Amino acid sequence: MAAFDSARFRQVLGHFPTGVTIVTGLTSGGEPSGLTIGSFASVSLDPPLVGFLPGRSSKSWPEIASTGTFCVNILGADQGELCWRFAKESTGRFDGLDWRPARSGSPILPGVIGWIECSIEQTYEMGDHWFVLGRVHDLHCEEDVSDAMIFFKGKVSAVRPL
Numbered sequence: 001m002a003a004f005d006s007a008r009f010r011q012v013l014g015h016f017p018t019g020v021t022i023v024t025g026l027t028s029g030g031e032p033s034g035l036t037i038g039s040f041a042s043v044s045l046d047p048p049l050v051g052f053l054p055g056r057s058s059k060s061w062p063e064i065a066s067t068g069t070f071c072v073n074i075l076g077a078d079q080g081e082l083c084w085r086f087a088k089e090s091t092g093r094f095d096g097l098d099w100r101p102a103r104s105g106s107p108i109l110p111g112v113i114g115w116i117e118c119s120i121e122q123t124y125e126m127g128d129h130w131f132v133l134g135r136v137h138d139l140h141c142e143e144d145v146s147d148a149m150i151f152f153k154g155k156v157s158a159v160r161p162l
Contacts (some may be wrong), residue, residue, distance in 0.1 A: 020149040020156060022073045022086045023052060024099075024107040025064030032094045032107045035060040036087040038151040039129075040072060048136035050116060053129040059089050061130065064106075065120060070134060071106035074114040077147035077158030082109065103138060113148060114141035 024034035035058055043049040050072065054061035064070050075083055085093050099107040102117040109115075118134030125131075147158040 014151075014153045017150045017152040017157075017159070020075045020083055020151055021052070022075065022082065022109060022112075023054070023061075023064065023070050024073060024109065025070040026067055026105050026107075027063040028066045030105075032099065033060050033063045034073075034086050034093060034107065034109075035064075036083055037072075043133065049121060049133055050118060050136060051131060051133050053126065053131055056125070056128055056130060061132075065123065065132075067104075069104035069106055069117070069119050070132075071102045071104070071108060072116040072118065072134075073107075073109045073112040074116075074141070075149040076111065076113040076145060077149045079111060079149060080156050082111075083149060083156055113145045115139065 018038045019040060021037045021040045022034050023037050024032060027033050035054060037052045037054060039053040041051050043051045052072070094107070098110050102108050102115070104117055104119075106117060116134075116136055117138040118136050120132060121135045122133040123130050124133075147160050150157050150159050
């Protein structure tokens with residue numbers, strides 16, 4: 001059997017647009033942490049569950065996971081700088097951000113079009129990623145949103161309601 005072409009896999013799946021989120025939380029030391037996630041989904045209405053897939057090589061996700069709670073921040077089309085800031089493993093990602101805490105303390109980022117506060121229900125090892133299942137405890141969305149951010153073909157773009 002021929003070797004699997006992972007570059008082709010990535011190219012083809014890049015043609016499927018996904019929403020863009022930043023998952024945030026606090027470290028065990030109380031410091032804010034976060035990472036950009038494009039693989040986020042609603043899982044269940046009853047009970048209310050969501051899921052996302054951070055890479056197993058992520059340094060940020062284990063910091064957040066240790067506390068058992070997280071907040072999914074849904075990005076608007078004009079938040080490209082925020083998206084790329086949290087896509088890189090670096091220090092100072094929260095520098096200059098006027099974030100506010102959800103009930104759990106997890107950061108709600110400024111200007112997001114919605115947020116979902118969760119506790120970790122289960123975590124599963126899935127290839128080179130984790131599948132994190134979260135139970136929703138609180139959520140909010142802005143009503144006057146015009147454009148949401150999406151990933152499409154390796155770039156951020158906007159989607160507008162019809």
